[in-house]
Amino acid sequence: AVVSTQSTGDVPAAEHLNHCVETLQTSVKLTPTLDRDAKVLQPSVGGQRFSVSADFYRVTKEDLLAEQKRRTEENERESVLRTKAMRDRDAGIGMRIYHYAVIRIRFPDGLYLQGTFSAHDTVESLFKFVESSLRHPVTFTLIAPGCPSLKRDSTLLKAAGLVPTGVFNLSVSERPEFTLLSDEMVCKLAEL
Numbered sequence: 001a002v003v004s005t006q007s008t009g010d011v012p013a014a015e016h017l018n019h020c021v022e023t024l025q026t027s028v029k030l031t032p033t034l035d036r037d038a039k040v041l042q043p044s045v046g047g048q049r050f051s052v053s054a055d056f057y058r059v060t061k062e063d064l065l066a067e068q069k070r071r072t073e074e075n076e077r078e079s080v081l082r083t084k085a086m087r088d089r090d091a092g093i094g095m096r097i098y099h100y101a102v103i104r105i106r107f108p109d110g111l112y113l114q115g116t117f118s119a120h121d122t123v124e125s126l127f128k129f130v131e132s133s134l135r136h137p138v139t140f141t142l143i144a145p146g147c148p149s150l151k152r153d154s155t156l157l158k159a160a161g162l163v164p165t166g167v168f169n170l171s172v173s174e175r176p177e178f179t180l181l182s183d184e185m186v187c188k189l190a191e192l
Helices: 011-025 061-079 086-092 123-132
Strands: 039-042 100-106 112-118 138-143 164-173 189-191
Touching: 011 164, 123 138
Parallel strands: 039 189, 100 164
Antiparallel strands: 039 112, 100 112, 138 164
């Protein structure tokens, strides 16, 4: 940037420059916050029904050879003694670095609550997000299909394997008669 050595109006240039430096030094740093972009989604009726032809399940000779080759390469790679760093490097091949996660929570009535999180947010922040979207306080657990329930702690979403996406089922002890979501959230209802 070019600084003018001439005065601006009645204030000399040096005094103006000193005022600008002082303003920068005394200003408060602004930190942006991530908008959760909370949405409530309802599965579309047409999206739940689909059919595949019998050819979809048929395995060809090429498919079998490709699978055999993949398994042989994996066995060879696993038979060699490797350090943890080597295993981590192999596990990271092809992985992208994600900064955000989109997480969906399926409620007992079939509605989905969706929110956007930073990869460095904690599992606790996910639980707080769900609690803030409820009509009234209720004890719940979040369960991923095929996994144990998610523990409410300070684990980062990235470390918990929830980046870039995660889907959970919200489980409550008693099935409610009405939706658990607040009226404000139900107003944001859209089709999936």
